[in-house]
Amino acid sequence: MEILSKVDFKPKLFSTFKDYNASRFKNDLIAGIVVGIVALPLAVAFGIASGVTPTVGLITAVIGGFLVSMFGGSTVQIGGPTGAFIVIIYGIIQQFGLTGLAIATFMAGLILIALGLFHLGTVIKFIPYPIVIGFTSGIALTIFSTQITDFFGLQTGALPANFISKWIAYITHFGTMHWPTLLVGLASLGIIVAMPYISKRLPGALIAIVVVTATVYVLKEYLGVTGIETIGDRFQNLTGEIPAIRSFDINIETIKALLPSAFTIAILGAIESLLSATVADGATSTVTNSNTELIGQGIANVVVPFFGGIPVTGAIARTMTNISNGGRTPVAGIIHAIVVLLIFLFLMPLINLVPMACLAGVLIMVSYNMSGWRTVKAILKTPKSDVTVMIVTFILTVIFDLTIAIEMGLLLAIILFLRRVMENTQIRHIGEQIDASGATDDPDILDLEKGVEVYEIDGPFFFGVATKFDEMMRSMGDKPIVRILRMRKVPFVDSTAIHNLEILISSSHKEGIHVVLSGVRPSVHETLKHANLMKMLPEDHICDHITKAVVVANRIAKEQKA
Numbered sequence: 001m002e003i004l005s006k007v008d009f010k011p012k013l014f015s016t017f018k019d020y021n022a023s024r025f026k027n028d029l030i031a032g033i034v035v036g037i038v039a040l041p042l043a044v045a046f047g048i049a050s051g052v053t054p055t056v057g058l059i060t061a062v063i064g065g066f067l068v069s070m071f072g073g074s075t076v077q078i079g080g081p082t083g084a085f086i087v088i089i090y091g092i093i094q095q096f097g098l099t100g101l102a103i104a105t106f107m108a109g110l111i112l113i114a115l116g117l118f119h120l121g122t123v124i125k126f127i128p129y130p131i132v133i134g135f136t137s138g139i140a141l142t143i144f145s146t147q148i149t150d151f152f153g154l155q156t157g158a159l160p161a162n163f164i165s166k167w168i169a170y171i172t173h174f175g176t177m178h179w180p181t182l183l184v185g186l187a188s189l190g191i192i193v194a195m196p197y198i199s200k201r202l203p204g205a206l207i208a209i210v211v212v213t214a215t216v217y218v219l220k221e222y223l224g225v226t227g228i229e230t231i232g233d234r235f236q237n238l239t240g241e242i243p244a245i246r247s248f249d250i251n252i253e254t255i256k257a258l259l260p261s262a263f264t265i266a267i268l269g270a271i272e273s274l275l276s277a278t279v280a281d282g283a284t285s286t287v288t289n290s291n292t293e294l295i296g297q298g299i300a301n302v303v304v305p306f307f308g309g310i311p312v313t314g315a316i317a318r319t320m321t322n323i324s325n326g327g328r329t330p331v332a333g334i335i336h337a338i339v340v341l342l343i344f345l346f347l348m349p350l351i352n353l354v355p356m357a358c359l360a361g362v363l364i365m366v367s368y369n370m371s372g373w374r375t376v377k378a379i380l381k382t383p384k385s386d387v388t389v390m391i392v393t394f395i396l397t398v399i400f401d402l403t404i405a406i407e408m409g410l411l412l413a414i415i416l417f418l419r420r421v422m423e424n425t426q427i428r429h430i431g432e433q434i435d436a437s438g439a440t441d442d443p444d445i446l447d448l449e450k451g452v453e454v455y456e457i458d459g460p461f462f463f464g465v466a467t468k469f470d471e472m473m474r475s476m477g478d479k480p481i482v483r484i485l486r487m488r489k490v491p492f493v494d495s496t497a498i499h500n501l502e503i504l505i506s507s508s509h510k511e512g513i514h515v516v517l518s519g520v521r522p523s524v525h526e527t528l529k530h531a532n533l534m535k536m537l538p539e540d541h542i543c544d545h546i547t548k549a550v551v552v553a554n555r556i557a558k559e560q561k562a
Helices: 012-019 022-049 054-071 083-117 129-146 148-152 163-172 179-198 204-222 231-235 252-284 290-307 316-324 330-346 356-371 373-379 384-399 402-424 463-475 495-510 522-530 546-561
Strands: 426-430 433-435 445-447 452-458 482-489 514-518
Touching: 012 054, 012 330, 022 054, 022 083, 022 204, 022 231, 022 316, 022 330, 022 356, 054 290, 054 330, 083 129, 083 252, 083 290, 083 356, 129 148, 129 163, 129 252, 129 356, 129 373, 129 384, 129 402, 148 179, 148 356, 163 384, 179 204, 179 356, 204 356, 231 356, 252 290, 252 316, 252 402, 316 330, 373 384, 384 402, 445 546, 452 546, 482 495, 482 546, 495 514, 495 522, 514 546
Parallel strands: 452 482, 482 514
Antiparallel strands: 426 452, 433 445
């Protein structure tokens, strides 16, 4: 009940209606229609590239887009299928089938909701940027590599899943290239590249699909050109029928098998949606409620599997299209979903005519935009540790899969972070005088009696530093009378540090050495108190300032000498 009372779930849609008016609706209507048209070819392309049908891609854009706008924490976020999920979806389908994908997506939705309920929306933003760039660039290369067959019209048969083996197959079968198919792909790519120079408002992908599809239809029907495969050829004339609600059985074995994939979907979805929301906030001067956004994304991913849909997340390109066309409330996102639904219901027969090479051109452009090569070039000039994290994540994404890439990338980033903290945490030994003021311009020097030593810990006192401190203690030659541990710059301690302190105090007492703690922060003091460490020391041996600690230590040293 306590958790529920603190739930940070405040969908932006409901607060939007407080001052909503006709002018805002007009802007949202225009933006929603434009985004819906832009989303159409992408939903179809992402569906096919993921190993499902165009119908699944469109249904995901409709239901996912509607729910993200309805329950999300951003005013302008557009949700739907994205290129980032292509690799992981394809891998899940290959290993577990469509039912496995549905269960993994459902579980990922529950994980996203849990992240939002436990207020982890802000924490997820702190995933190292080199990891994000590494797996995004890796996904871009993987998407590009999956489109070679359709773009060149190669006759390769069933392709291996392995990246290197796939390219070996391409090279081996390059002689089977179909020139008319290649020309269709090049024409599509050329139109997409050229459109921003003609008009930034017209979606290049849609214009390419309309122009190239019409041209191919004329070539096939009236000029006898054959061999150019279309969506209808591959998927046997799709219709605009809404899929029936499906069900699936979940048991403990299924959960164990699919949990890593579900975790990857959830983390990737959280990163991409919050990254998209952050970019949108910068463009609109708004503030996204990160926790609400994660819950909204989670709801969408819990629902779409029951309609056969694939994972949903925030789409940066569609969100920015929404902003640039005047959309400023979640109403635009809802209209975008309605537009895609209307196209699905009434224009689906026309989608059957779209050439596969044209969609390959669309996805090649998507992979180029995802690659972020300029960002990669900039990161190569940053510290070697960041470059290492990015390269390792990139290679693991391409050679293995995204699940391993995210897990290993996070692990490597944590290890490098801990190493940096250890390097920055200093342990100094002081044996004669100490500056009690902490200021260099007006020092307050305290003399230490012979036999009194001060060890100052500057930084977090956790397991790595605790080992370093323990080694320093062992390396000291002469046995002191009093050891003062100055902890004024220690923001926190962990269980390993507490354990090492217990050993230090216990072994010091056995050797007749007194231990005095100085400058212990309230939070650290509370931690040590809960660990019963304070019971090992007399009350006057725990001081809030170094001056008091030196007085106690000097007194003990004098008494011992006397």
